[in-house]
């Protein structure tokens with residue numbers, strides 16, 4: 001055997017969605033085309049200055065240079081619990097119901113190692129953030145994909161899951177406001193999920209990365225605000241999108257103490273927590289002036305309006321999202337998601353993400369991320385006008 005023969009879990013990885021897109025993007029760029037990248041879900045705005053100041057100050061303190069507590073600083077966990085109380089009306093014990101994460105992706109990726117045995121099933125939405133499925137696979141589990149369809153407002157149809165799957169399912173992933181469809185869920189849906197989870201002994205993992213990126217006064221709820229949710233579930237949260245902190249790697253999980261304890265046990269054997277100076281900057285983000293969040297929402301809502309109108313003028317079918325910085329757009333008749341993505345890059349110099357890259361039920365859609373300035377988005381709209389479908 002080749003000494004570099006990869007382990008089965010790596011061989012089973014689906015092709016990396018952005019790799020082929022990146023290759024084509026470089027190719028088109030090399031031809032001198034001014035490519036506009038609407039592909040990446042990474043804020044183009046900087047982290048607010050007061051948060052950077054807090055990091056600078058904390059980085060100077062030798063007390064922060066040592067290993068942190070793996071589950072998070074007391075003050076960070078208290079700040080999270082207070083924020084959950086004020087923002088969502090959810091009570092949390094900072095000592096047992098909160099754990100800091102090196103970005104929420106880290107927590108999501110490690111979570112199945114704590115609760116999924118080989119052969120167990122995880123209920124995973126599709127289209128979705130790829131980490132849910134891959135983390136399940138790394139733990140030896142099998143994903144059962146719950147299609148998110150427009151006729152169900154991009155919510156999973158819990159009644160459509162076969163009994164023989166439900167009986168093998170240990171965990172279920174959901175994510176609202178949703179990437180990539182930008183759909184939102186109300187408390188009524190979360191209540192149904194709690195009931196389903198209770199009836200079938202399934203641990204719910206709600207990815208809440210986009211709750212603060214919502215428009216026109218809409219305030220997305222926490223899953224944990226549904227009655228009984230804390231008895232069946234955990235919620236992953238992130239400072240990445242709310243405070244333009246994707247590079248800082250800080251997030252947290254909250255909810256059921258046994259779920260938090262299981263995740264903590266995995267983490268304590270793999271990583272050693274979040275740099276304390278970053279946690280102190282996180283405290284400043286959560287507790288400090290929130291006008292930066294309102295500004296961020298304002299920026300994206302203006303971009304949203306410009307792009308939705310532009311797309312509709314050209315004849316694309318798209319909903320104006322109530323949350324997230326994504327537009328989930330129908331691919332016109334006569335194209336597949338991949339065809340259209342390729343044509344948009346070749347003929348218009350626009351990078352978008354094909355819907356099927358997030359799972360087969362995403363076929364027939366493409367995703368735009370509003371992570372470019374308005375002038376660039378306006379230029380993208382001009383190019384779409386010139387693009388003949």
Ligand SMILES: *Cc1c(COP(=O)(O)O)cnc(C)c1O
Nearest residue numbers: 103104105129179209238240251
């Ligand atoms: C961006 C994103 C995250 C956040 O990731 P971090 O690791 O906290 O930066 C989590 N889930 C979804 C669906 C996302 O789009």
